[in-house]
Amino acid sequence: MATTPKLDPPAGTATPDQALATARNAVATTTAESSRPLRDVVNYDLLLDCVHCGLCLEACPTYVLTRAEMDSPRGRIYLMKALAEGTLELDADAVRHLDLCLECRGCETACPSGVHYGKLIEQARVYVERNYRRGPIERVRNWAINSIFPYPARLRLLLAPLRIADRLGLRPLLRKLAPGALRDWLDLLPARDRGVEAQRRNYGVAGDSTAKAGAASNRAVAEAPCVVVHHGCVAQVLTDSENWNSEGALAAAGYRVARLERTVCCGALDLHNGNVERAREFARANVSEFKRRDADSIISAASGCAAVFAAYGDLLKDDPEFADDAREVSARVADLSSLMIARDYRFSREFRARVTYHDSCHLAHGLGVREGPRELLRSIPGVELIELAEADLCCGSAGSYNLTEPAMAGELVRRKADNIVATGADYVILGNPGCELQIAAELRRRGARIRVMHLADFLALADSSADATASPRL
Ligand code: SF4
Ligand code: SF4
Structure with missing residues (x-):
């Protein structure tokens, strides 16, 4: 188990206790005088779902590291409420505590009151970007x-x-x-990985298998459910093997795999950075593409993107032209493991390996997918799954967070790597390219001989004979 490092409070801020006291007092004073928000910071009613029980605190990576209430979900909710009620100014302190949130949504999983923290922080960030001038x-x-x-x-x-x-x-x-x-x-940034490319060749179909199925007059395949894999933006440049190995796995399981004519960013980066208007533009473009394909299921190898597709219905709910289609897109979002399990996919080869599994935040906390990937891994003959301590604690990647908040991201990935190394596994498997890059970089730094692989790449490896006995590489 990793130790708990103490991070210094962000430079130029009040101490966490001072900031919390200010926010609490501000909320208490204002609530006594008026229950109406003065500023349009967030959907105020959502704030009222929080009963301040604190049960989310230990699930929050920033609180776990800093032990500062204002870097916890509850503290940030106090802060948003005080901002909304006009008793706290949007100064550098307030922005700092909001910036430090990873939007991992671990607090949503832990919250017994069903607080929609993810929506709250997205809305708060829109408010920050519109009302605060950064350096x-x-x-x-x-x-x-x-x-x-x-x-x-x-x-x-x-x-x-x-x-x-x-x-x-x-x-x-x-x-x-x-x-x-x-x-x-x-x-x-990963170096070009020849090993993963070899897996692609061994794995077979990757692409639009709809046409192939028609040409072969294969009725069983032609009538199979259709799946489209969104290739993402950063993912198609840095970790494209995850996309075509997802397609390959789905084709092997008997799905018709369709390709989008045009792939645009899902909008996750903009949602996390308070640029909701461009996120909506991206969402409209994707909804149109998905509608054109009319696949039964939509998946992404990047769980952060999949969670955003699942939220399109909410994001475009006030758009009369797109609202219905956006809801339909959200309803069709699935994940690789559940689709493979639904087709009762069986691995034909033995692949002896000790693996552990890291829960990518938006897969576990956003889409609620935890057991499926584990079940799929256990179903591979020869695979021993070792549970990872703090498996669903964020690794610090979090979209562009590791670029904008390197100190906190660094502490988190070191904690994650400590836990991974302690399992003694040969492979750590996960469901998001950002986590892969973040964890792989840390394991490389410490010379650990553990391979970090997306589930789709691992399935390709386990199902191919060529590399089945490969030893873990750096
Ligand atoms: S967000 Fe939920 S778990 Fe956290 S303090 Fe509020 S009600 Fe409690
Ligand atoms: S989203 Fe993650 S980092 Fe932000 S408050 Fe919730 S648990 Fe903490």
């Missing part, structure tokens, strides 16, 4: 993230020099010369 460095950084990451062509262009450096074997030199923050960013 120049933050503004440039956020502009770069928001302008590049949702657009695969731009990201590929940005990474082109790094790919050339990798081909020339210059990554270690580059890393040595890079300043601290840039070095951390570099570490997150």
Whole structure:
């Protein structure tokens, strides 16, 4: 079990206890005078669901590390309420505590009162971005993230020099010369992985199997349920094997796999960063694409994207043109493991490996998928599943959080890696590319011989004979 490091309070902020006292007093005073919000910070009624019991605190990664109430879900709810009631100003302290939230939604799972914390923090971030002027460095950084990451062509262009450096074997030199923050960013970027590409060849179909099924006049396949895999934006550049191995697994399980004509960002980055209008634009584009394909199920290898698709119905509920279709999209969101289990997929080969499983936040807390991936892993002959301590505690990746909050993200991934190493597993399996990059970078840093793999890539490996006896690699 990992130790609990203490992070210093964010620079320039009041101590957590002072901030909490201010927020609590502000809420108490205002509630006594008036129960009406003065500012449109969040949906005020949602705040009232919180009974301040504190049962969510130990599920909150930032609280677990800082032990500061204002970095807990309850403290942030106090803060939002005080902002809404006009008794607390949106200053650097308040923004800092809101920024530090990972939006992992671990608190939603823990909350017995059904508080929709995810919606609250998304709304609060919209309010922050509209009403708070950040410093120049933050503004440039956020502009770069928001302008590049949702657009695969731009990201590929940005990474082109790094790919050339990798081909020339210059990554270690580059890393040595890079300043601290840039070095951390570099570490997150995987080198081109030939091993995973080999799995693709061995695994078979990856692509639009609808046409193939028609050409083969295979009625059983043609009448099978249709699934579309959304390839994501960052994921299609950095971890595309997860997409085509998801398609391959689904095709092997007897699904018709359809491809979208156009793939645009799901909008998760914008929702997390308070840019709800662009998130809605992306949502409309995706809803139109999904509607054109009319697949029975929609999946994404990135659980963060899948959770956003599942929220499209809510995101576009006031859009008369898209509301019905958006609800339909949300209803069709599924995950790889449940689809494989639904077809009673059987692995034909033995694959001897000790594996552990990390619950990616939006798969576990957003979509409620916990047991399916474990069941699927256990069904592979030869696989021994070892439970991971704090399996559903965030690894610190959280969209672009590891780029914007490297100190907290670093503490979280070190804690995660400690727990992973303690299992003695050969593989850690997960359901989100961001977690893969984050955890793999930390395990590489400490020289641990544990492979980090997305479930789809692991299924491809376990089902292929070529690499079945491969030893864990760095
Ligand atoms: S969010 Fe839920 S668990 Fe946390 S303090 Fe409020 S009611 Fe309690
Ligand atoms: S979303 Fe995660 S980090 Fe944010 S308050 Fe909830 S548990 Fe804590």
